[in-house]
Amino acid sequence: MAGRVVLHYFNGRGKMESIRWLLAVAEVEFDEMHMTTREQYEKLLSDGALMFQQVPMVEIDGMKLIQSKAILNYIAEKHNLHGANLKDRVMINMYSEGIMDLMEMIMMLPFTPDPKPKLDNIHSKAKERYFPVFEKAVTGHIYLVGGKLSVADVQLLECTLMVEEKFPGIMADFPNLKSFQGRMTQIPAIGRFLQPGSKRKPQPDEVYVKTVMEVLNIKLPLP
Numbered sequence: 001m002a003g004r005v006v007l008h009y010f011n012g013r014g015k016m017e018s019i020r021w022l023l024a025v026a027e028v029e030f031d032e033m034h035m036t037t038r039e040q041y042e043k044l045l046s047d048g049a050l051m052f053q054q055v056p057m058v059e060i061d062g063m064k065l066i067q068s069k070a071i072l073n074y075i076a077e078k079h080n081l082h083g084a085n086l087k088d089r090v091m092i093n094m095y096s097e098g099i100m101d102l103m104e105m106i107m108m109l110p111f112t113p114d115p116k117p118k119l120d121n122i123h124s125k126a127k128e129r130y131f132p133v134f135e136k137a138v139t140g141h142i143y144l145v146g147g148k149l150s151v152a153d154v155q156l157l158e159c160t161l162m163v164e165e166k167f168p169g170i171m172a173d174f175p176n177l178k179s180f181q182g183r184m185t186q187i188p189a190i191g192r193f194l195q196p197g198s199k200r201k202p203q204p205d206e207v208y209v210k211t212v213m214e215v216l217n218i219k220l221p222l223p
Contacts, residue, residue, distance in 0.1 A: 005030040006059040008044065010215070012208035013201045014107060015068040016056040018100075020200065021158050022072055022151055024193040026079035032199070041215050072096070076151035088146045095137070095144055095152040099159045102130050106162050110204045111218070119166065126163050131174050134160075138180040149187070157184040165203060 005023065009016035011034040023030050035041055035055070044050050049064045050057055058065045061078075065071045076082035076092075083089040105122050109115045134156055137144050144152045160181055163170055171178045184190055193200050212218065 007032045008035065008049075008057040008059070009033075009055050010035055010208060010212055011201070012204050012212070014056070014204075014212070015104075017201055018103070018155055018158060019056060019058060019068065019071055019075070021154050021193065022075050022081070024199065025149075025154050025187070025189050026075060026081065027189050028075075028079070030199075035215050036211055038215050038217065069096075069100070072151055072155075081149060081151045081154070083150055084146055084148070088150075091145045092150045092152045095134075096155055098130060098133065099152065099155045102126060103155075103159050103162060106166065109166075110209045111213075122163070123167055123170070126167070126170060127173065131160075131163075131170075131177060134180075135174045135177045139176045142183060153180075153184060154190075157181060157190070 005028055007016055007019065007030055009032070011032075020030075033040075041055075044055075044057065045053060051066050054066055056066070056068055056071065058071050060071075060074070065074060073082065073093075083092050102122070102125060105118065105125070109118060109122075112118055134144070141147070143149055144156065157180075160171065160177060171181070185194060192198060
């Protein structure tokens with residue numbers, strides 16, 4: 001296992017899923033250590049592996065990285081997926097943070113006792129705030145920034161697929177974004193990641209939610 005990337009997280013999507021996507025697109029092999037008990041989490045804490053007592057944590061290049069945005073930025077920089085210059089990078093970061101804002105709303109749904117109001121809010125925000133931005137950004141362009149594939153493109157594909165899982169007809173009003181999805185899925189590494197048996201995780205189920213809550217000692221309802 002020496003030299004291989006190791007992901008420490010739960011056996012589910014959460015904040016690690018974007019990291020899995022990006023590693024897959026960069027064609028980086030990785031192993032996963034799935035947390036299933038409180039003791040595993042406490043062991044990482046006692047070993048000093050979690051700077052802010054948080055996961056996801058990624059072992060890569062002799063480092064133990066936490067904070068998902070920092071991890072994504074590192075992988076993107078290392079594998080030429082973060083723009084050609086400073087102006088490209090700031091645009092990529094703006095797009096990425098907007099995408100993550102929307103995805104994080106979806107990530108919280110399984111931990112919400114009454115998800116209906118939050119689902120309505122996600123649908124409204126996707127259609128009125130986020131998707132119009134990306135529909136415009138990809139009109140006449142293959143990729144979001146600088147004419148080349150970036151971390152923002154990978155996250156946008158992940159995000160639109162997540163939203164479609166919840167609202168299957170939502171892309172009808174965004175034909176250019178739908179075309180973007182089609183182009184992205186033609187990338188061989190992405191095509192492989194979307195196939196059954198890949199390391200892409202399914203939508204969270206009750207087992208995933210129960211495990212996360214027990215390991216992190218979370219009590220409902222969340223704020």
